[in-house]
Amino acid sequence: MRETQIAKPNKNPRVSAIEMQKVRTLLREAEKTNARRSYEETEKILIQALTLAPASVEARAELSKLYLTMGRDAKAEASYRELLGDADEISFHANLGLACYKQKKFELACVSYQEALNRDPKSPERAASLGRCCMASERFSEAVDLLEKASERLSRDTDILHMIAECYEHLGDIKATEDAYHRIHKLQPYDEAVKQKLSALAAV
Numbered sequence: 001m002r003e004t005q006i007a008k009p010n011k012n013p014r015v016s017a018i019e020m021q022k023v024r025t026l027l028r029e030a031e032k033t034n035a036r037r038s039y040e041e042t043e044k045i046l047i048q049a050l051t052l053a054p055a056s057v058e059a060r061a062e063l064s065k066l067y068l069t070m071g072r073d074a075k076a077e078a079s080y081r082e083l084l085g086d087a088d089e090i091s092f093h094a095n096l097g098l099a100c101y102k103q104k105k106f107e108l109a110c111v112s113y114q115e116a117l118n119r120d121p122k123s124p125e126r127a128a129s130l131g132r133c134c135m136a137s138e139r140f141s142e143a144v145d146l147l148e149k150a151s152e153r154l155s156r157d158t159d160i161l162h163m164i165a166e167c168y169e170h171l172g173d174i175k176a177t178e179d180a181y182h183r184i185h186k187l188q189p190y191d192e193a194v195k196q197k198l199s200a201l202a203a204v
Contacts, residue, residue: 023053030062039070057087068095073102090119097129106137124153128160135163140170158184165197174204 026049033042043066049059060083067076080096083089097112113130120126131146144167151160165180178201184194 019052023049023056023059026052027059027062034066034069039066042066043070055086057083061087061089061092064092065095068099068102071102073099077103077105088119090116093119094126094129097133101133101136104136106133109133110137110139124150128154128157128163131160132163135167138170140167143167144171156187158187161187174201177201 026045030042030045033045046059046063064076064079064083067079077099080092080099084092093112093116097109100109100112110133113133117126117130127146128150131143131150134143144164147160147164154160161180161184165177168176168180181194181198188194
């Protein structure tokens, strides 16, 4: 038997416009419930929006981000992978990296953070995220290069400096470790843990 093609009726553009208006209203509603941290309510609203417009990148992106916020990291990962098939957004790569990182899938997280950095190479925050992920993968040499690059622009960020010091320590570079702790000490002169670290390094 031959298949007969059935012509699909043209969708009334007015109906589409009404649906899109409903979706926008639902997205605004979701924003408000999210701000109140009513996450389960937000999820229901976003699923309602996607029932009306399953292809809506905005609604899918909001739902993916919500899964990250709720700690439903496996769902967030699956959702962002699907999204990236339709939209090559920097934030989607970065958030996919975070979803993988939170599940301790460090190598996969590194791939996504690298994709985000490739698209936004001047961002110190993206370099720092990839550096932190390389550390978790015990790729300390790559990590310290990325973190030093981030620190050039975020010179007062002591979290980055602590990661740099830790990387140099793992690499066995005592002088560079000491330098990193001196940089932290200049910014936080009353940090007792840093003073103790410098005393211990001086005795090596």
